[in-house]
Amino acid sequence: MEKDNEVNELVVLGRLLIDAVLARKPIPDIRTIIDDGAPLWFQDEDGWSALHAAANNEDEDLVKLLLAEGAIWNAVDNLGNSAGDIALSLNNEACYRLIRDAGIRSELLLQLLSSKNAAAETMLLHATDTSAFGSTDAFISSNLKYTTDEQGQEVCLLTTDEGDVGVMMGWERGIMQETVQKFKSNTGTESTGTRVLNVGFGLGIVDTFLQETLQPSLHVIIEPHPDVLHYMRTLGWYDKPGVQILEGKWQSFIDKDEILSFGGFDVIYTDTFSENYDDLREFFGHVPDLLAGLDARFSFFNGLGATNALFYDVYTHLSELQLADVGIDVEWSDVDVTTGRDEKRWGETRKYFALPYYRLPIGRLCEILDWLEFFIPRSARTVTTWLLFLRSHFYFSSQQSKYIRNVDVRSDAHADVQFYHPRPRQYLSRKEPPPLLPIELQGHVGPETWAMRIPALTMLASRFHKPIFEGLWLLAAFIASIAVPAALYPTIFHALDKNGNGNNFRFHDDQPFFQARAATVGVFIGVSLLFWVPLLVWKMIGQSRANALVKRWSEDDLRTKGPSAFIPVWKMNMPSFWNSSARLNVSLPPSQLPTTFHPAAYLPSWINGPVDPAAGMYYYPVQNGPGGQPQPNIAGNAGAYGDEKAPAYMGGEGRHYDDIKV
Numbered sequence: 300m301e302k303d304n305e306v307n308e309l310v311v312l313g314r315l316l317i318d319a320v321l322a323r324k325p326i327p328d329i330r331t332i333i334d335d336g337a338p339l340w341f342q343d344e345d346g347w348s349a350l351h352a353a354a355n356n357e358d359e360d361l362v363k364l365l366l367a368e369g370a371i372w373n374a375v376d377n378l379g380n381s382a383g384d385i386a387l388s389l390n391n392e393a394c395y396r397l398i399r400d401a402g403i404r405s406e407l408l409l410q411l412l413s414s415k416n417a418a419a420e421t422m423l424l425h426a427t428d429t430s431a432f433g434s435t436d437a438f439i440s441s442n443l444k445y446t447t448d449e450q451g452q453e454v455c456l457l458t459t460d461e462g463d464v465g466v467m468m469g470w471e472r473g474i475m476q477e478t479v480q481k482f483k484s485n486t487g488t489e490s491t492g493t494r495v496l497n498v499g500f501g502l503g504i505v506d507t508f509l510q511e512t513l514q515p516s517l518h519v520i521i522e523p524h525p526d527v528l529h530y531m532r533t534l535g536w537y538d539k540p541g542v543q544i545l546e547g548k549w550q551s552f553i554d555k556d557e558i559l560s561f562g563g564f565d566v567i568y569t570d571t572f573s574e575n576y577d578d579l580r581e582f583f584g585h586v587p588d589l590l591a592g593l594d595a596r597f598s599f600f601n602g603l604g605a606t607n608a609l610f611y612d613v614y615t616h617l618s619e620l621q622l623a624d625v626g627i628d629v630e631w632s633d634v635d636v637t638t639g640r641d642e643k644r645w646g647e648t649r650k651y652f653a654l655p656y657y658r659l660p661i662g663r664l665c666e667i668l669d670w671l672e673f674f675i676p677r678s679a680r681t682v683t684t685w686l687l688f689l690r691s692h693f694y695f696s697s698q699q700s701k702y703i704r705n706v707d708v709r710s711d712a713h714a715d716v717q718f719y720h721p722r723p724r725q726y727l728s729r730k731e732p733p734p735l736l737p738i739e740l741q742g743h744v745g746p747e748t749w750a751m752r753i754p755a756l757t758m759l760a761s762r763f764h765k766p767i768f769e770g771l772w773l774l775a776a777f778i779a780s781i782a783v784p785a786a787l788y789p790t791i792f793h794a795l796d797k798n799g800n801g802n803n804f805r806f807h808d809d810q811p812f813f814q815a816r817a818a819t820v821g822v823f824i825g826v827s828l829l830f831w832v833p834l835l836v837w838k839m840i841g842q843s844r845a846n847a848l849v850k851r852w853s854e855d856d857l858r859t860k861g862p863s864a865f866i867p868v869w870k871m872n873m874p875s876f877w878n879s880s881a882r883l884n885v886s887l888p889p890s891q892l893p894t895t896f897h898p899a900a901y902l903p904s905w906i907n908g909p910v911d912p913a914a915g916m917y918y919y920p921v922q923n924g925p926g927g928q929p930q931p932n933i934a935g936n937a938g939a940y941g942d943e944k945a946p947a948y949m950g951g952e953g954r955h956y957d958d959i960k961v
């Protein structure tokens with residue numbers, strides 16, 4: 300009875316809080332309701348929390364306050380939308396970022412808590428998933444079905460009482476193909492002698508591309524599932540030259556250092572099933588030992604949180620940070636997974652990837668090693684390894700401190716934090732594929748024009764940017780500007796020392812100390828100019844060529860569109876000495892604001908409107924659904940990630956939490 304009263308009181312306060320937010324009550328009033336004990340986790344009958352309502356109001360200060368007071372960043376409403384999705388649908392970048400960053404922070408904090416308090420008592424937030432979706436052992440003892448679905452798509456299905464789930468589906472072919480292409484263009488090992496490790500065979504799509512594209516001399520495949528191993532046998536994988544199949548989980552071979560006995564690999568890929576983010580993170584920790592060297596590359600199936608733009612964004616950032624922590628730099632590119640494929644591809648199976656773009660990661664040992672290798676011979680590799688460790692640790696700490704400042708972890712696992720993260724920019728770089736036509740420019744710049752102009756600018760930029768040459772030239776300038784004045788000083792001094800007093804320490808009025816030093820400074824300036832002027836002139840020529848090119852395009856545009864139409868102004872900043880990226884500014888009509896968060900905007904491309912079409916509108920109305928008692932279904936800012944292929948992911952019955960120690 301007492302319990303019922305307590306719950307009823309919480310429900311009343313929770314509802315009061317949401318109503319106050321929706322009624323746009325002033326922040327001090329809302330703070331009072333929170334201080335009176337209103338639960339921030341409370342969700343009304345539509346699944347809306349106070350944070351959803353604050354995002355709907357586009358009230359940045361309130362979003363900040365609620366998050367600071369412990370609002371749950373990843374609570375989803377009955378339509379599957381988080382508060383971040385609502386901010387996104389309203390094109391509100393500031394609110395979206397606040398919520399997204401709270402997610403990153405919360406995940407990092409959970410990891411800190413679980414690593415730093417290992418000796419403390421364990422609090423179980425929820426039981427860990429022991430079904431075939433969340434436990435590899437349960438998965439291995441379940442049956443798999445290899446078949447072709449109604450769309451003619453090859454699929455490997457796990458059949459359960461809750462319906463079929465695709466362990467691997469043919470539509471992912473494009474992702475696998477692009478990954479292997481990236482491996483090929485990045486590894487520098489054009490063909491022979493490549494050593495490859497792939498974890499998880501599935502349909503063998505990636506393995507087939509690896510064979511065809513890289514023709515590896517050694518191709519190790521780790522696979523534990525008996526049905527998959529049987530399928531591999533029927534396809535003849537056991538007899539392929541250079542192929543070695545390790546039957547079991549990757550954990551068994553890593554623990555026994557068995558994979559290490561093969562020596563380093565040039566290419567490593569992992570894509571497993573029924574594992575969660577912690578398993579992937581553990582695998583990340585082994586990657587630096589497994590990579591053969593600086594030319595070797597690593598990638599993984601980046602499906603974390605892919606049922607929702609916000610969660611995907613959070614986990615993409617997290618995995619980049621975790622990889623940086625072990626000394627791996629990641630470059631991301633986008634693979635369009637919408638073209639030519641519709642909703643039918645899922646058939647009766649669970650939709651585990653709901654976004655239009657896949658963010659493809661390519662990792663390598665951190666770039667600083669390249670530079671160190673230039674100075675330190677291979678024999679002194681231990682030194683570089685130590686420096687690498689220090690650098691990556693420093694990088695991770697600095698990145699982490701960007702997200703978490705003044706961490707004050709209290710007993711309820713809530714932390715008082717400040718957040719900072721730089722705004723992403725789209726650079727034109729030789730290393731990156733050309734950016735897609737930004738949504739804001741559609742209607743002002745034609746796709747063909749864009750496709751022709753961007754490579755032309757990138758090419759021009761690369762002609763006027765030679766980092767190695769510039770580095771050596773500036774090094775020579777530095778040495779010469781010190782060495783030449785130092786070498787000339789005695790000669791200048793003696794030439795000016797008409798009385799021949801010599802350069803002794805007894806001061807004579809007639810000694811030309813000051814004149815000689817002034818002349819040496821003059822020599823220093825002269826030598827510096829000798830090196831800097833040609834470099835500056837070269838850069839200026841590059842810039843003026845870029846200016847001339849964009850001017851010509853503007854004239855072309857004017858001719859074709861006529862004087863009454865809006866003509867975007869193109870401005871190109873060529874690469875400077877220190878920054879290898881060029882930057883292009885294209886103007887919009889004065890009435891149109893640039894946005895990276897238009898529901899269909901390109902930047903950043905993995906962000907897109909929520910899956911729910913109603914939320915894709917600029918206005919997200921409060922929905923009045925049927926009545927009923929709300930269920931507080933989330934007990935703390937717990938980690939969101941489980942395998943997306945698991946049923947009812949994110950907020951549904953199938954959602955699972957890991958144990959954390961607090």
Ligand SMILES: C[S@@+](CC[C@H](N)C(=O)[O-])C[C@H]1O[C@@H](n2cnc3c(N)ncnc32)[C@H](O)[C@@H]1O
Pocket residue numbers: 435466467475498499500501502503504505506521522523524527547548549550570571572573574
């Ligand atoms: C999504 S599929 C891989 C698909 C593959 N990339 C392709 O291109 O077809 C996942 C595979 O990982 C395997 N797997 C699951 N847990 C594993 C583990 N701990 N170690 C190695 N493989 C695992 C599964 O049996 C399954 O064959």
